[in-house]
Amino acid sequence: MVVSAGELRLELSALTAYAEEKYHIPEQHKWADFPGFSVLADPETGKWAALLMRQWDSETGTEIQRADIKCGRQVLEGAARPWLTLPFRMKGQKWVGVRFEDCTEEDKVFALFDQALKDPAGKLETGGMIRRGFTVVLDAPAAETSVSAPVYRDTALPFVGTRPRAAEQEVPDRIRMMRKLYIYGDVSFSQKCSNFLRQGRFMADYEDTLPWKGEFRHYFPTYHDLSVRQLRGYFTWRAQVRRGNYQPVPVSAAYIYIYELLCGIGTASPAESLQRMRAFEEGYLDTGIGDDGMRRSLRRWMWEYAVIHALPPETARSCADPAMLERDESLAALRDPDSHTEEEIFRALCVFGGKKTAQSPVITGDEARGRRLMAAFWRRLTETCRAGGGDLFTDCFGEPVRRVWRPLANTVFQEEPGLPDQVYEAGPCRRYTRRDGIWTEESYEKLFYDKDRFRLLLHGADRVFRRALKTGRYLKARSGDEEAAACAEAVMAAERRAAEEAARPVIRIDLSELAQIRREAMITRDSLLTEEDKAEAPAVSAQAEPEKEPADGPEETAGTEPSPAEAAGGGAVRIEGLDDLHGQILAALLRGQDAGAMIRAHRLMPSVVTDTINEALFDEVGDSVLECEGEEITVVEDYREDILRLLEE
Secondary structure: OEOOOOOOOOOHHHHHHHHHHHHOOOOEOOOOOOOOEEEEEOOOOOOEEEEEEEEEEOOOOEEEEEEEEOOOHHHHHOOOOOOEEOOOOOOOOOOEEEEOOOOOEHHHHHHHHHHHOOOOOOOEEEOOEEEOOOEEOOOOOOOOOOOOOOOOOOEEOOOOOOOOOOOOOOOOHHHHHHHHOOOOOOOOHHHHHHHHHHHHHHOOOOOOOOOOOOOOOOOOOOHHHOOHHHHHHHHHHHHHHHOOOOOOOOHHHHHHHHHHHHOOOOOOOHHHHHHHHHHHHHHHHOOOOOOHHHHHHHHHHHHHHHHHOOOOHHHHHOOOOHHHHHHHHHHHHHHOHHHOOHHHHHHHHHHHHOHHHHOOHHHHHOHHHHHHHHHHHHHHHHHHHHHOOOOHHHHHHOOOEEEEOOOOOOOOOOOOOOOOOEEEEEEOOEEEEEEOOEEEEEEOOHHHOOHHHHHHHHHHHHHHHHHHHOOOOOOOOOOOOHHHHHHHHHHHHHHHHHHHHHHOOOOOOOHHHHHHHHHHHHHHHHHHOOHHHHHHOOOOOOOOOOOOOOOOOOOOOOOOOOOHHHHOOOOOOOOOOOOHHHHHHHHHHHOOOOOHHHHHHOOOOHHHHHHHHHHHHHHHHOOOOEEEEOOEEEEOHHHHHHHHHHHHO
């Protein structure tokens, strides 16, 4: 049949359905990172017969479908067809390329696939199984007498090793009724799924008591592929599985149970179906029954099932491929570093930078510092690019790609028609949308990562950090790493400033201790003064209590000395680098008092006192805050507010 313009174009799904129905060849998705690529392989040899390619065209909003078929290059020598060309991906004289377009001829494509699977030994193809057999035709004798001659019909002889089905075999009524529900339609895969769903719902609660016996191997198995004896054995085994008793059974039969859960057969909700899939993985696969291929398929189907049924994202992620989750989480950390921790950013850099990132001497020498530097580098580089109107993340990882997504495509499953449109946010970097029954996936494709640019940036940072920290083998500059190196230099400079800041003396101020400090200083002074000094010193008793505010309010009384807190922006101070005495002297100077008596009482030199206080405050103020002329010390008025602000802070 030729699909002309104006009709629906031939799609790859038609070829995969043809391969399944005629040869029982499933479509194999071998590459998780490239979901648009799949293969059809010979079931006996395992060799590829066709490579299928799907790619979303964002400009036209359509999917480009192509295939390479191993039918021999000689087919190109006949009449030219616009959809038939040289192979797109495969190499060699055995491959040709097919574009699935409006003009692509379905029967010709199927013929090319038949040629790719052509049996050189002349075996008979029967439903995907290759058996040797023959048919004997008995000629009817001529009807020359009045006696009616017997009529002989063509009779197919059984294949070697098979036995005719016993007519007296017991068939439970429920199974007999189920088999009658099977509809022989267009033999499409969709019809196969419809039959399975119809029969499965009818047998949802059926149990049997005849144990499984024998072997069974089939691609995309359904009830219709089982004999009556096998059906009874399967339903007996299923009843035990539902009770938590997992016994070995042929893998193909176990797949039927998984298909039932995906179709909601025997469960009350999608959440229950998913829970039973988990139980099957633990009770069947984790105990050594089944195979790794079934585990990989089950995990992928659980993820897809959770998405299409809109289960909570955390539930879906618990079923997802860990590598996919790690990649998405790392992309999110690099895309928005300000909202992620240093550990998350560094781990993301390692995911895409490779093992060299984690093995750098910058990291192995001091892991905590190295991770901090690399995370700070990525943050600064991101900010720098944004300030210049660029987008560092997009330059390295591209834009999200939207493509057709076919959940549970390689299972016996049929989504209910007429479901409402849906948007499912599976994570910060992955989104699924169903619109008019068609699913699309939006995520970042590895195919569009600029790994060379990303690793060049990391190389530039690593080079600068190694030299600054004097560790490891120094790296040579590479063309294009200048921007990264400049950001790394800025990060290193900030690291040095932070280290210097941490080494500075810390100024601690406790204004609540001012009065006590003052009293203790007076006591110390009185104990050191001679009688002659006491006569010259101001008559201030060490035991005098500080004046109190009038009880009727905070109004000042004429001649009343202001409190230390009022005079010195909070009072006398305790400053790192200054002892109590120098703190008292500074407080007195800030109040406008003469500190000479205190200085003389302690046998100090005014110039030395001035230098001591200036040195203690220099790092904070940046200049000398006191001046000394002879015996008189005064506060530099330009810095009075700075000192008071410092004390308040």
